[in-house]
Amino acid sequence: MTELELKYGCNPNQKPSKIFMNDGSNLPIEVLNGKPGYINFLDAFNGWQLVKELKKATGLPAATSFKHVSPAGAAVGQPLSDVEAKIYWVDDLGELSPLAAAYARARGADRMSSYGDFIALSDVCDVSAAQLIKREFSDGIIAPGYEPEALEILKEKKKGTYAIIQIDPDYVPNPIEHKEVFGITFEQGRNELNIDDEFFANVVTANKDIPKQAKIDMAIAMITLKYTQSNSVCFVKGGQAIGIGAGQQSRIHCTRLAGSKADNWLLRQSPQVLSLPFKEGIKRAERDNAIDLYMGEDYMDVLADGAWEKVFTSKPAVFTQEEKKEWLAKATDVVCGSDAFFPFSDNVERAFRSGVKYIAQPGGSIRDNDVIEACDKHGIAMCFTGLRLFHH
Numbered sequence: 301m302t303e304l305e306l307k308y309g310c311n312p313n314q315k316p317s318k319i320f321m322n323d324g325s326n327l328p329i330e331v332l333n334g335k336p337g338y339i340n341f342l343d344a345f346n347g348w349q350l351v352k353e354l355k356k357a358t359g360l361p362a363a364t365s366f367k368h369v370s371p372a373g374a375a376v377g378q379p380l381s382d383v384e385a386k387i388y389w390v391d392d393l394g395e396l397s398p399l400a401a402a403y404a405r406a407r408g409a410d411r412m413s414s415y416g417d418f419i420a421l422s423d424v425c426d427v428s429a430a431q432l433i434k435r436e437f438s439d440g441i442i443a444p445g446y447e448p449e450a451l452e453i454l455k456e457k458k459k460g461t462y463a464i465i466q467i468d469p470d471y472v473p474n475p476i477e478h479k480e481v482f483g484i485t486f487e488q489g490r491n492e493l494n495i496d497d498e499f500f501a502n503v504v505t506a507n508k509d510i511p512k513q514a515k516i517d518m519a520i521a522m523i524t525l526k527y528t529q530s531n532s533v534c535f536v537k538g539g540q541a542i543g544i545g546a547g548q549q550s551r552i553h554c555t556r557l558a559g560s561k562a563d564n565w566l567l568r569q570s571p572q573v574l575s576l577p578f579k580e581g582i583k584r585a586e587r588d589n590a591i592d593l594y595m596g597e598d599y600m601d602v603l604a605d606g607a608w609e610k611v612f613t614s615k616p617a618v619f620t621q622e623e624k625k626e627w628l629a630k631a632t633d634v635v636c637g638s639d640a641f642f643p644f645s646d647n648v649e650r651a652f653r654s655g656v657k658y659i660a661q662p663g664g665s666i667r668d669n670d671v672i673e674a675c676d677k678h679g680i681a682m683c684f685t686g687l688r689l690f691h692h
Contacts, residue, residue, distance in 0.1 A: 301327050309338045322478075328471035329442075333455050334463035336440055340418055342369050344442040344465055347420030350374060350527045352469070355422035357495040357519040360539075362422040363403035363429075364524075365414040370532075370547065372413035374524045375405030375540035376516070384408070387568045389584045390432060397428035404432060405540035410561055411588045418442070418463075425450045433457075437585060444469035493526055493687070495519045500660060500683045504672055507681040510658055513538070514635055514681075518660040521637025522689065528639070530690040533647075535562040535654060536635040542566075543654070551638065555647045558636075559654040563628055566655070567595045570619075570627045577613045586611065594619060631655025639689040641665040645674035652678045662688045 303320030304327060317338050321327060329344075336344065343366035354362035354376060361377035377398030385391040388408030396404060399421060407414045419433060421443040430450035433441065440463025441454065454464055479486045500510060500518055510518075517536040524534045528546045533554040535543035543562030545554035567573060568591060576594065578587055590611045593602040599618060602608060608615045636651045638661040648671055651659065659675065663684030675682045 301330075303327070304331070306338050306341075307335065314338075328468040330466045332446070332451065332464040332466055334440060334458070334461045336463040336465060339368070340440050340463055343367070343418035344420065344440070344467075346527045347371070347418060348442050348467055350523055351420045351422035353493065353495075353523045353526070354520060357523060358516050360516075361399040361402050363399065363406040364420045364527075365403070365406045365417040366420065367413055367417050370529045371406075371524055371527060371541070371544060372417060373406040373409040373541055373544070374520060375402050375409070376520065377402035378405075378539035380404060383569050383574070386574065389587070393428075393432060396432070397426050399423050399426055400428040400432050403429055407436060409540055409542045409565055410544070411584075412592055413561075415585060415588075425454070427453065430454050435584075439463060440465065442467055491526065491689070491691075493523065493689070495522060499685060502663075502686070503681060503683045504663070504668075505675045505680060505682045507676070507679050510681050510683065514633070514658045517635035518637060518658065518683075521635055521660060522685070525637055525639040525691075526689045527691060530639050530692060532639045532691075533558045534637045535559065535651075535656065536637065537562075537633060537655075542634070551640070551643060552646050552650065554638075555636075555650045559650050562631075562634065562654045564592070564595055566628060566631050567619075567624060570623075572617075572619045572623065572627075576616055579611060579613055582611060595624070628654070633657050635660065637661065639691070641668070641688075642671045643667060645670045647671070648674040648678070648680065652680065656680065658682070660685055662686055 302324055303318050306317040308315050309317040319341055347364045347366040350364050351362040358376050364374040365372045380401055388404045390404045416437055416439055418439050419441040424445035425443045426447050427450045430453040434453050442465040444467055454462055475490055477490050500515055521534040521536045524541050525532050531548050531551050531554045533545045534541055535558045542565040543558040545557030548554040573591055590602050632655045634655040635658045636656040641662050641664045643665050657680055659680055659682040
């Protein structure tokens with residue numbers, strides 16, 4: 301198949317639409333089910349690159365949850381804690397395969413953003429992953445293959461229309477890439493990123509202790525940022541992105557956005573949230589919405605009389621600012637990655653409030669010394685990678 305006609309482009313009025321290979325060769329994909337659209341393919345191809353690079357860098361199965369050409373979450377297949385399994389709504393599934401655990405983490409870190417995602421898996425989709433994906437609202441999936449039973453499970457989604465793409469894992473794109481904007485063609489070399497033992501070796505702070513898990517998390521941050529619309533900042537802990545700030549014009553806004561999402565991830569693990577008395581039959585998406593409101597400034601939208609009765613069996617107590625602050629103070633060992641240098645030390649101060657202990661960024665700002673000084677004040681270990689990772 302040298303080309304594939306699509307229903308329309310980014311929007312229904314953008315016709316005609318298709319994907320094809322400029323050199324006339326066959327596309328490196330096969331659509332096994334459904335009819336993926338233009339944005340589906342953008343998410344699929346970016347997501348596939350992300351998980352393929354994560355697998356290469358860490359040796360672990362990887363998954364990502366994409367929405368609107370940026371990852372909502374990304375993770376590798378490390379075991380989930382009991383609390384993580386509960387807040388990701390997978391505690392009833394028993395033991396997950398490493399690949400399924402990777403997707404549970406990628407989907408679960410920011411479930412609000414992941415709703416209606418496009419999934420990418422680094423490995424052949426197994427039954428464990430398919431059973432998890434089956435019950436989540438998602439637009440489609442790309443993987444290098446599917447176990448026969450897993451494929452049949454996925455084909456049942458969305459009344460048989462779920463988009464399932466199989467990609468050739470050996471496909472290597474041309475090292476020169478092109479993009480057309482306003483009828484004008486742009487050409488550039490591909491942004492190749494090779495994370496080896498030396499990639500995080502340039503530690504510029506007084507604290508130079510970066511343990512193995514932190515380096516895995518740094519790799520996740522860097523590769524996630526490589527496929528996130530810039531500017532972007534990514535917070536990672538325990539093998540998964542827990543907060544992604546994408547597409548902001550100011551870097552501090554990226555850091556604040558990523559930090560607020562990381563804070564929400566931690567708040568979901570608090571006793572106040574874990575003990576919320578949900579009514580029987582409340583769907584996972586409705587629970588996610590209620591939790592998001594409960595933890596935020598608009599908590600009365602779910603706690604007001606006439607509102608809480610629709611979700612809870614009894615009215616929960618308000619989650620006070622003091623209680624949230626006390627719980628968030630427990631955050632530690634979080635990695636922060638940035639796709640370009642931090643221009644001011646305010647980024648470090650905001651990151652520290654979300655438990656950041658390790659930072660990876662390119663360096664190169666005229667205020668690098670101010671940023672290093674802020675890290676030293678908080679005992680943060682920071683490395684300069686020397687490599688910018690803008691993505692547009």
